[in-house]
Amino acid sequence: MAELGANARAAAHVLAVTPAVQKRRAIKAAADALEAARETIVAANEKDMAQARAANLNAAMLDRLALDTARIDGMIQGLREVAALDDPVGRILDERTRPNGLRIQRVSVPVGVIGIIYESRPNVTADAGALCVMSGNAAILRCGSESFHSSHAIASCLRSGLKAAELSEDCIQIIPTTDRAAVGILLAMDGDVDIIVPRGGRSLIERVKEGSHIPVLAHLDGICHVYVHGSADPDTARDVTFNAKMRRTGVCGATETLLIDRQAATMLPGILAPLFEAGCEVRGDAEAMALDSRVVAASEVDWDTEYLDAIISVRVVDGLDQAIAHVNSHGSHHTDAILTEDAAAAERFLDEVDSAIVVLNASTQYADGGEFGMGAEIGISNGKLHARGPVGVEQLTTYKYKVFGTGQVRP
Amino acid sequence: MAELGANARAAAHVLAVTPAVQKRRAIKAAADALEAARETIVAANEKDMAQARAANLNAAMLDRLALDTARIDGMIQGLREVAALDDPVGRILDERTRPNGLRIQRVSVPVGVIGIIYESRPNVTADAGALCVMSGNAAILRCGSESFHSSHAIASCLRSGLKAAELSEDCIQIIPTTDRAAVGILLAMDGDVDIIVPRGGRSLIERVKEGSHIPVLAHLDGICHVYVHGSADPDTARDVTFNAKMRRTGVCGATETLLIDRQAATMLPGILAPLFEAGCEVRGDAEAMALDSRVVAASEVDWDTEYLDAIISVRVVDGLDQAIAHVNSHGSHHTDAILTEDAAAAERFLDEVDSAIVVLNASTQYADGGEFGMGAEIGISNGKLHARGPVGVEQLTTYKYKVFGTGQVRP
Numbered sequence: 158m159a160e161l162g163a164n165a166r167a168a169a170h171v172l173a174v175t176p177a178v179q180k181r182r183a184i185k186a187a188a189d190a191l192e193a194a195r196e197t198i199v200a201a202n203e204k205d206m207a208q209a210r211a212a213n214l215n216a217a218m219l220d221r222l223a224l225d226t227a228r229i230d231g232m233i234q235g236l237r238e239v240a241a242l243d244d245p246v247g248r249i250l251d252e253r254t255r256p257n258g259l260r261i262q263r264v265s266v267p268v269g270v271i272g273i274i275y276e277s278r279p280n281v282t283a284d285a286g287a288l289c290v291m292s293g294n295a296a297i298l299r300c301g302s303e304s305f306h307s308s309h310a311i312a313s314c315l316r317s318g319l320k321a322a323e324l325s326e327d328c329i330q331i332i333p334t335t336d337r338a339a340v341g342i343l344l345a346m347d348g349d350v351d352i353i354v355p356r357g358g359r360s361l362i363e364r365v366k367e368g369s370h371i372p373v374l375a376h377l378d379g380i381c382h383v384y385v386h387g388s389a390d391p392d393t394a395r396d397v398t399f400n401a402k403m404r405r406t407g408v409c410g411a412t413e414t415l416l417i418d419r420q421a422a423t424m425l426p427g428i429l430a431p432l433f434e435a436g437c438e439v440r441g442d443a444e445a446m447a448l449d450s451r452v453v454a455a456s457e458v459d460w461d462t463e464y465l466d467a468i469i470s471v472r473v474v475d476g477l478d479q480a481i482a483h484v485n486s487h488g489s490h491h492t493d494a495i496l497t498e499d500a501a502a503a504e505r506f507l508d509e510v511d512s513a514i515v516v517l518n519a520s521t522q523y524a525d526g527g528e529f530g531m532g533a534e535i536g537i538s539n540g541k542l543h544a545r546g547p548v549g550v551e552q553l554t555t556y557k558y559k560v561f562g563t564g565q566v567r568p
Numbered sequence: 569m570a571e572l573g574a575n576a577r578a579a580a581h582v583l584a585v586t587p588a589v590q591k592r593r594a595i596k597a598a599a600d601a602l603e604a605a606r607e608t609i610v611a612a613n614e615k616d617m618a619q620a621r622a623a624n625l626n627a628a629m630l631d632r633l634a635l636d637t638a639r640i641d642g643m644i645q646g647l648r649e650v651a652a653l654d655d656p657v658g659r660i661l662d663e664r665t666r667p668n669g670l671r672i673q674r675v676s677v678p679v680g681v682i683g684i685i686y687e688s689r690p691n692v693t694a695d696a697g698a699l700c701v702m703s704g705n706a707a708i709l710r711c712g713s714e715s716f717h718s719s720h721a722i723a724s725c726l727r728s729g730l731k732a733a734e735l736s737e738d739c740i741q742i743i744p745t746t747d748r749a750a751v752g753i754l755l756a757m758d759g760d761v762d763i764i765v766p767r768g769g770r771s772l773i774e775r776v777k778e779g780s781h782i783p784v785l786a787h788l789d790g791i792c793h794v795y796v797h798g799s800a801d802p803d804t805a806r807d808v809t810f811n812a813k814m815r816r817t818g819v820c821g822a823t824e825t826l827l828i829d830r831q832a833a834t835m836l837p838g839i840l841a842p843l844f845e846a847g848c849e850v851r852g853d854a855e856a857m858a859l860d861s862r863v864v865a866a867s868e869v870d871w872d873t874e875y876l877d878a879i880i881s882v883r884v885v886d887g888l889d890q891a892i893a894h895v896n897s898h899g900s901h902h903t904d905a906i907l908t909e910d911a912a913a914a915e916r917f918l919d920e921v922d923s924a925i926v927v928l929n930a931s932t933q934y935a936d937g938g939e940f941g942m943g944a945e946i947g948i949s950n951g952k953l954h955a956r957g958p959v960g961v962e963q964l965t966t967y968k969y970k971v972f973g974t975g976q977v978r979p
Contacts, residue, residue, distance in 0.1 A: 170896065170920065170922065173919075173920075173922070174919045174920055253940075253941050255939070255940075255941055259930060259934065259939075261940055261941070268952050268953070269922070269952065351952055351953070352953065372783065372951075372953050390975070392975075393975040396975065396977055397975060397976075397977055399977075400977035400978060401977075404977070404978055485581065507970050508584075508585045509581065509584075509585055511581065511584075511680070511968075512968065513968060513969065514968070514969045514971060515968060515969070515970055515971070516971040516973065517970075517971065517972050517973055518972075518973040518974055518975050518976075519670060519971055519972075519973025519974075519975065519976040519977070520973075520976065520977045520978050522977075522978040523670065523971060523973075523976070523978050528666070528670075528978065529666075529672055529969070530664055530666055530672070540783075541679050541680065541762055541966045542679070542762070542763065542783050542953065542954040542966060543953040543954040545966055545967055545968065545969075546968075546969050555952045555953060555956055556956055557922075557923065557924060557925070557926060557956065557957075558924065558925045558926070558940070558956075558957050559918050559926055559928075560925060560926070560927040560928065560930055560934060561928050561929075561930075562927065562928055562929040562930025562931075562934075563929055563930075564801070564803075564804040564807065564808060564929050564930070565808075565929075565930040565931065565934070566807055566808055566810075566811035566812075566815070566930070566931045566933075567811060567815055567931050567933040567934050567939065
């Protein structure tokens with residue numbers, strides 16, 4: 158592991174000053190290598206799938222693990238899209254000349270070495286590796302034990318792409334063991350790893366956050382809200398709420414709680430109708446139950462629960478202040494929406510809700526780097542420092558100050 | 569302590585959306601209050617000084633603790649300068665409209681609650697409090713026990729400034745006890761404190777970094793380098809090296825190691841002459857000793873030592889690559905300078921040295937937010953994430969995404 162770290166640091170120093178054209182060449186060559194290695198990858202994936210079935214993994218996990226032609230196409234396409242992104246390195250973020258003649262530039266640079274810890278989805282290998290290379294960072298990948306063969310087959314393709322572009326293969330390394338102790342070692346490698354990105358379920362992310370002295374970019378929960386203000390358009394309220402909850406219930410941007418203003422109470426049955434129709438369970442406070450007899454009773458725990466399922470909690474609130482207070486105290490500072498036709502109410506909600514993403518009159522399920530036009534994302538952060546919201550190539554950079562003098566000494 | 573945290577969070581929510589004019593009014597009113605309270609502050613400081621003398625604190629600590637008219641003037645002036653800074657909150661960092669009509673803004677917002685832990689300098693109270701308010705953050709201050717009376721007297725003035733501007737006094741709170749356990753509690757208040765800024769010696773910063781799960785903005789060491797390249801101008805090399813080491817030896821931007829290129833070896837006696845004249849001790853490798861007989865032997869430990877004193881280590885290096893490698897492995901990623909007339913060498917050094925601040929032909933002692941034109945700074949960070957280099961009001965902000973829709977649902 159120590160060698161892995163030292164190799165990554167050395168590779169990162171070179172990659173940090175590698176021109177964009179060479180980084181793009183490496184990523185495109187990796188896409189070509191994936192194309193050429195389809196059969197090898199499918200064979201490796203079959204090994205993983207056989208072991209997973211033997212270990213009685215559940216259907217959801219098997220689905221995440223499986224690689225078919227469409228998913229391999231998706232990875233290849235993803236790599237080509239990352240290679241087409243603007244180079245996030247070397248942007249001049251600020252420049253000024255001081256009265257003493259010093260010229261001071263703030264320039265974006267890669268962070269250095271990124272450790273990515275993921276679970277069953279083998280395609281994270283390709284996404285994360287390519288995003289790191291494009292942002293000039295070396296990657297140390299730690300795949301889940303269940304996707305070991307698939308992830309290693311994909312990592313070989315990425316490394317052959319690096320080689321084809323005359324870059325060190327150590328820009329992307331994958332930990333060559335399934336030993337759980339390796340994760341602990343990785344989390345303690347402060348000197349050689351600058352950021353840890355965990356990709357997976359809550360227990361993984363909790364373990365990483367607790368076990369690491371290295372900064373972690375991740376979100377633990379996505380307890381997202383839709384607040385229907387008194388002046389909301391009823392059709393928008395119905396359609397957006399439905400999409401925010403039901404488009405995909407297992408994603409972090411899925412809404413878990415509907416806050417309905419007392420002024421909008423009459424809209425509630427209309428909003429809930431398509432949810433019931435789709436089989437969604439609705440848990441509400443006493444007032445919501447009184448408004449619609451199909452609503453079952455919510456308990457206090459519901460306001461703090463990420464269901465990741467076809468369940469929604471509903472609370473009737475007494476105006477904007479109460480809605481904002483509820484979101485700030487029960488939410489997870491991820492993504493929260495207001496539905497309203499009142500510009501002043503919208504402005505207050507967007508300003509005062511303390512979340513990474515605040516939305517007016519649209520679905521919370523837009524919480525995604527691709528939808529934001531940032532290209533691929535390595536994850537979403539609900540921490541406040543460094544990166545907030547989608548983590549794309551730009552968020553994998555930091556900056557340095559370049560000071561250009563002509564012999565100045567400080568008085 | 570829990571009440572302090574809850575008060576800070578509540579105050580921060582309001583302060584986050586307070587217009588700049590009101591924040592400026594509070595800071596200017598605090599400056600006026602300091603002006604009016606000169607005698608009270610001096611009296612409080614005399615109490616602290618008497619206790620410090622009774623406790624036999626050394627002269628350097630007594631000097632840091634003392635508040636005379638000039639230092640009170642300095643604080644008042646500092647507050648007025650902070651009040652004149654551009655508002656760092658509400659800047660639109662990025663804006664785009666997506667093909668589906670969603671308009672997405674990335675807007676700067678305050679981080680929230682900043683915990684500042686400092687030692688003997690009572691004037692940190694004023695600087696830190698004002699920087700937090702101007703950046704829209706609530707501050708929880710923890711002063712050193714030796715500056716307790718002085719810091720509390722200053723904090724009262726800040727709080728009366730807040731009151732005069734109709735802002736909650738809880739925007740700036742100071743922990744009302746010298747009990748050391750309070751620091752441990754503050755470091756564990758993840759929910760209510762977003763950043764910890766320790767201001768003081770190495771042992772304080774180490775303790776805070778190890779004891780906190782809250783992100784810490786600070787630098788542990790300032791092991792800064794000057795590298796004299798073969799093509800350096802000899803006069804610049806002499807004057808900049810002298811200033812970088814000797815202007816003030818106790819600051820983090822003071823140079824600790826001089827790397828001299830073998831090609832520039834003949835310049836060494838001329839560079840060292842003013843250092844010896846000023847009483848600086850020079851510890852060098854064998855080659856440096858051979859070039860100047862006054863150089864004493866350095867040991868391996870010297871390359872990793874922050875002297876904060878009139879001592880410099882000197883190593884002869886074999887070209888740019890060795891210089892860069894030395895800085896990246898022995899430095900502290902703080903501030904490092906190259907002296908050269910060769911543009912290509914300068915470019916490589918500035919690109920490849922992995923430090924917060926890289927300098928061409930100027931003194932490392934320019935490492936300062938004020939010198940960078942950023943206004944006052946709360947400290948300098950040599951971490952890579954969020955803030956790198958001087959931490960001013962802009963670095964005390966984060967961002968949120970505001971998404972403006974017209975009923976969009978995600979396909």
